[in-house]
Structure formats: structure tokens, C-alpha cells
Amino acid sequence: MSATLSRRAALSLAAAGAGTAALPKGALAAQPGRRPNILFILADDMGYADLSCYGRRDYQTPRLDQLASEGLRFTSAYANSAVCTATRVALITGRYQYRLPVGLEEPLANRENIGLPPEHPTLPSLLRKAGYATALVGKWHLGSLPAFDPLKSGYEHFWGLRGGAIDYFTHASSNGKPDLWDGPTPLAKAGYTTDLLADHAIDVLREFGQRSRPWFMSLHFTAPHWPWETPEDEAEARRLAALGNPEAQFHYDGGSAATYAAMVTRLDLQVGRILDALAASGQADNTIVVFTSDNGGERFSDTWPFSGHKTELLEGGLRIPAIVRWPGVTKPGSTSDAQIISMDWLPTFVAAAGGAADADFAPDGTDLRAALEGGALPERTLFWRYKGHGQQAARKGRFKYLKIEDNTFLFDVVADPLERANLKLRKPDIYADLAQSWAVWDKTMLALDPASYTHGLTGEHTADHYGNDK
Structure with a gap:
């Protein structure tokens, strides 16, 4: 699979999008007896109100708004943490991140001796055990080579970055080293990161569509995480690289509301391309699509009507957008105020796949099926x-x-x-x-x-x- 996708990933952005079509109105219908594919799309540092369907006023996100109109929008969705590594631990294990050293504090993912234990059951490993093909396209941030790797934690295919952030054009991490990979192989590839991840995701879903197995793809974008670079800012990326100072990539002197808008709207455009490709492949009617974020927003985010941002346990640091389109389950244009959290996705997806959680690592999350069908969840306390x-x-x-x-x-x-x-x-x-x-x-x-x-x-x-x- 990796060799095929590597060749396909060499296609241009235009070729990758050729032949796709917008989803026809009313085209989604449940397929009885078929296990659903799962496309899980994760934004990075996106605030609760950074999509226009959640209230953003200074720009529009038409493709994600369309996804919400075709599915369900949660208004009380929470991240497991106000920072990204910790939430990603909860997402992939279905358990409170504080059960593992890698989930305790954000810097741990950058330490060579801390990461997600390869033997720990994960969302992709449980789905793989249930017969699913699995792929991670985008950000890992759960430990470094050689001990920790997506391919050791249930993913059959990995294409993306291992650390927390990369420059959108040079693809270097904050330590100045390149961090773009095709499995174990470093990549030297030109292009804007958001576009490249979308291109490869389209290649993967097309490859999956040629197989008889159901599939799970985690598509973890880096947008709208710093550095603050739009698709037109390659010169700024080169300027930062020329400084020779890893701290420069944090871009403390950069960004603006307009820059942030361009980053989010580019993400919206690329999600739209992926959804078009999914529809064109004939798989949309049997695919669960989720769009959400890993934590609350940062510098230029809109967290209204909440206060607080990333790293804060105020609502603005924890409350996130969450949109689900599940044909035959979610009602188009619906909303839910059910209190959900990142670790709920594992039990939800594993149940949908007809799989089972590992008895020795029982999920702390809950199956969201009842809420997705328009009902309520049992009251619980989140911590x-x-x-x-x-x-x-x-x-x-x-x-x-x-x-x-x-x-x-x-x-x-x-x-x-x-x-x-x-x-x-x-x-x-x-x-x-x-x-x-x-x-x-x-x-x-x-x-x-x-x-x-x-x-x-x-x-x-x-x-x-x-x-x-x-």
C-alpha cells in the first residue's frame, strides 16, 4: 500500500481533485448490513466559534457548514485536555490521558523516552482487529522514533509529521529539522502542508475504495496551529528558516486576524475537496465523517460565548466544534447539547465496527450512538x-x-x-x-x-x- 500511495502522492493538487463532484442533495442513505467506513478529521488549536456554523463572523467556512447541514452539530463537545498531545492520548486510547505518562503534560511527547506504548490497545488497533484498513494522515505527536510510531500502534499506513508542528512550507519542526514522513521514510516535498495532507488523504480514500475491507482514516491537519502562514506566505516561511533560531517558528511576532482567516478557510476548502472525492468514489453513503478539534483555540481564535483559550480549563480552552455526518443515523441539520468528550470516539467507532474494547483497558469514554440518533446520554461527570x-x-x-x-x-x-x-x-x-x-x-x-x-x-x-x- 505504501508504495502505491507514494506514487500517487506525487500527483499535483489539481490532478488529485480532478473528477470529484459535490455530494448531490439527498444522496446519502444508510446501507443496511454494511459496516461503515470512518473518516475522522481533526483540526489543530481550532476554537469553538472558528467555523461560521458555530458563529464566526469575519469569514465563512461553507464546506464545513455544508457538512453540518448534512449531519449533526454538537454544542457541548469537549476536548480531553486544553493541549494537544494529552487529548490525542485520550482519543487514541478511549481513556483519560492521565493514565499514561505521555498524557500527563504537553512537553512529554518531545522526550525520547516518553510516548504511547506500542502494546497499548488503540482505536486503530481495535478497528484493525475488527477487519478494518487503517491509516493516519497528518500529525502523530505521541512519541518519537525508534520506540514510538503510528505503525506500531495500529495504523497500517502513516503519512505526515511525528512532532507537534511544522512550518507550512519548509516542513521543519521547531528544532529546525525536517519532519514529514511516508511511513519510516523522510520526505522532501514542496507545497503548503494543509494542501499536501488533503492530497494524500484523497489518494488514501481512493485506494481504500478499491478494496473490500471497511476502513478508518484519521486525518490530523496542523491548521490552524502556528506558524501563522497562509498559502501565499512562502517568503515568510523562508525568512523564518533563515533566522536559524528554532524559537522563530513559534512566530511570536507574526500573524493577524486576516492570516488566521486564510488558514482556516484553506482548511475548509481542502476538507471540501476530500468530501467531494469521497462522494465521487461512491463511498459517502457508507462513511461516518467527523470533524472536530484537539483543544480550544489559541491566539487568533474565536471562543465566544466562552472565555479562556488553549492551556486553560475555562470553557474556551476545552469547548470545541464537533460535526458528525453518519448516513442513516444523524438527522440532517440537527444539533445536540449532549456533553461529549474526545475519549468517546473510540467506543463509538468500535461499536459501529462490530468490534470490542480490550477488557484490560476498558474505555472511560462512552458510545455516542444515542446522542447521534437525537437522544440523550446518561448523566456523567467529566474531569x-x-x-x-x-x-x-x-x-x-x-x-x-x-x-x-x-x-x-x-x-x-x-x-x-x-x-x-x-x-x-x-x-x-x-x-x-x-x-x-x-x-x-x-x-x-x-x-x-x-x-x-x-x-x-x-x-x-x-x-x-x-x-x-x-
């Missing part, structure tokens, strides 16, 4: 923590417990989404219950200090991949 500023959070029903350093709060995030009115004195029983529930939950997770958990690639360790003492 978060983040070492920066000693943040803690828990949500149950309409109420949210929040701790930032030594300050504690209780908010009704339905009536007060900006989290302004602290109700802990008005509703002491609810506050005490949520604070105690958080403390009980926290004792079941790994300790916060990430330095205590390494698996010993350097010969120095106190615990294994899972944080178990050795």
Missing part, C-alpha cells in the same frame, strides 16, 4: 486537570467545578457560559460534591509529576510505560 496554574475542573449536568491556583469556583455554564458568577456559596452542596468527586477521581490517575514516569530507554527509570513501579 480535567492541568499542571499549569494548578488547574482542576469537573462538569456534571449544568454545573462546573473549577480551581485555578488557590481560587475555586462553581459555575452554571449553561446560564453563564462566560464563567463569571461564582456560585459556590449559593450552592455549597453542589460545589462540595463536585470538588470531592474530582479528588476521588484524581486518586485513580497517575501523579502529576511527569519526571517520575519514564520507561528506561536511557537506563534511568522508576516506572514502565503505564506508570507502574518497576
